[in-house]
Amino acid sequence: MLIAFNNLKSEFKRVLLSLAFSEDKAEQCAQIFAENSRDGVHSHGLNRFPTFVQYVKDGLVVANAEPVKESGFGSLEQWNGNLGPGMLNAKFCMDRAIRLAKENGIGCVAIKNTSHWMRGGTYGWQAADAGMIAINFTNTIANMPPWGGIDPRLGNNPLVIAVPRKDGHVVLDMAISQYSFGKLNLYKSKNEQLPLPGGYDIEGNLTTDPGAIIESWRPLPIGFWKGSGLSLVLDLLATVLSQGQSTGTVTKNGSESGVSQVFIAIKPIGIKTDALIEDILAYTKSSRVEKGKEILYPGENTLRTREKSLKEGVWADEKIWEKVKNL
Numbered sequence: 001m002l003i004a005f006n007n008l009k010s011e012f013k014r015v016l017l018s019l020a021f022s023e024d025k026a027e028q029c030a031q032i033f034a035e036n037s038r039d040g041v042h043s044h045g046l047n048r049f050p051t052f053v054q055y056v057k058d059g060l061v062v063a064n065a066e067p068v069k070e071s072g073f074g075s076l077e078q079w080n081g082n083l084g085p086g087m088l089n090a091k092f093c094m095d096r097a098i099r100l101a102k103e104n105g106i107g108c109v110a111i112k113n114t115s116h117w118m119r120g121g122t123y124g125w126q127a128a129d130a131g132m133i134a135i136n137f138t139n140t141i142a143n144m145p146p147w148g149g150i151d152p153r154l155g156n157n158p159l160v161i162a163v164p165r166k167d168g169h170v171v172l173d174m175a176i177s178q179y180s181f182g183k184l185n186l187y188k189s190k191n192e193q194l195p196l197p198g199g200y201d202i203e204g205n206l207t208t209d210p211g212a213i214i215e216s217w218r219p220l221p222i223g224f225w226k227g228s229g230l231s232l233v234l235d236l237l238a239t240v241l242s243q244g245q246s247t248g249t250v251t252k253n254g255s256e257s258g259v260s261q262v263f264i265a266i267k268p269i270g271i272k273t274d275a276l277i278e279d280i281l282a283y284t285k286s287s288r289v290e291k292g293k294e295i296l297y298p299g300e301n302t303l304r305t306r307e308k309s310l311k312e313g314v315w316a317d318e319k320i321w322e323k324v325k326n327l
Contacts, residue, residue, distance in 0.1 A: 001318045002316070004313060005309065008138045012030035012034060012324070015049075015327045033087075034093075035123030036118060037309075037315070039305055041119045044119040046324065047189075049320075052116075065084035067089050067093070068080045069075040077100070077107075077110070078108070080113050084113070084115070086114050090111075094133065094134070095126070097132075098127060098132050101267045105267050108264045110263075111242055116256060118139060121302070124171040125162070126163050130163040132164065133163055134266075135161050136160040139155050140156055140157055140280050141251050141256040142250075142251040143217065146232070150218070152251075154235070158180070159172075159176065159234060162299075168299065170299050171275070174222070176227050178220035178222055179219065184190040184210040193210075199219040201218075236259040237262060285297075299302075311327055
C-alpha cells in the first residue's frame with residue numbers, strides 16, 4: 001500500500017508523544033523514520049518502528065536522554081549517549097563532527113552507550129548536505145560468524161561513506177554482511193528469495209532463502225574473509241575511539257543496546273574537487289552494460305526512490321502499518 005509521507009510521519013510522532021518523548025525529539029525521530037521509508041529503506045523505517053517502540057518500553061532506549069561530552073582533544077571528541085534515541089545521538093554527533101571540520105579541516109566524534117542509529121546513510125546525507133565528506137561506522141550485536149567460524153562473533157557493523165556533489169550526493173551505506181538482517185526480514189516478509197546467496201542454512205549450505213539464514217544466524221560477510229576482517233577492525237575502531245562497549249560486550253548484555261559509533265567529517269579542499277568527482281563517475285558509467293541493467297553510483301537509486309515516494313506515496317507493509325496505528 002502507499003501512504004502520503006506526512007501521514008506516515010504524523011503517525012510516528014503520535015506514538016512517540018504517547019511514550020513521553022518531548023515535542024522536539026518526537027518530531028525529529030518521526031522525521032527520520034519517515035524519511036527512511038521514503039527513501040526505500042523500509043527495514044529501518046516503518047518496519048523497524050515497532051521494535052524501536054518496544055525498546056523504549058523496555059528501557060533500552062531512554063526517550064529524552066541527552067548526550068554528554070566526556071573528553072576531547074583537538075579535532076577528536078568522545079561522548080556518552082546515555083542510551084538516548086540512537087538516531088538523535090547520531091544526528092548530534094554528525095553535526096559536532098561537521099563543526100569541528102569547519103574549524104580544523106577534519107572532525108571525529110566517537111560516542112559510546114548509544115542505541116541503534118537506524119539507517120546509517122541518514123548521517124552521510126546530513127554531512128553531504130553540509131558540503132562535507134563523511135566516514136561513519138557503528139558496531140552491533142554479534143550476528144555474523146568470523147570467516148571459518150560457525151558461531152556469531154562479529155557484528156554486521158554498518159559503514160557509511162558520503163561525498164558531496166551538486167547533482168546528487170554519492171552516499172555508500174552498507175552492512176558488512178551481504179544482506180543486513182533488516183533486509184533479510186524484508187525479503188522474508190514478501191516471501192521472496194535473495195538475488196544472490198546471502199548466508200548459510202543450518203546445514204552449512206549457501207542459500208538464497210532469507211528465512212533459512214535468519215534461522216541459522218549465519219549471514220555471509222561481504223568479500224568472504226575480507227568482510228570478516230573489515231567487520232573486526234570497525235569494531236576495534238569504534239570501541240577504542242569511543243572507549244565504549246565492543247560487539248562482544250554488547251552481545252553478552254543480551255540486546256543491541258549501548259553500542260559504540262564513530263562520525264568523521266572532512267572538509268573538501270581544492271578547486272578541482274567537483275571536476276574530479278564527475279570524471280570518476282563518468283568513467284565508471286562508461287563501462288559496457290549487461291542487457292537490462294544500468295550502472296548507478298551509491299545514492300543514485302535513493303534519489304530516484306525519494307522522488308517517486310514524494311510523488312506517488314511511500315510504500316508500506318499493510319500489516320505493519322496497522323500494527324503501528326494500534327500502538
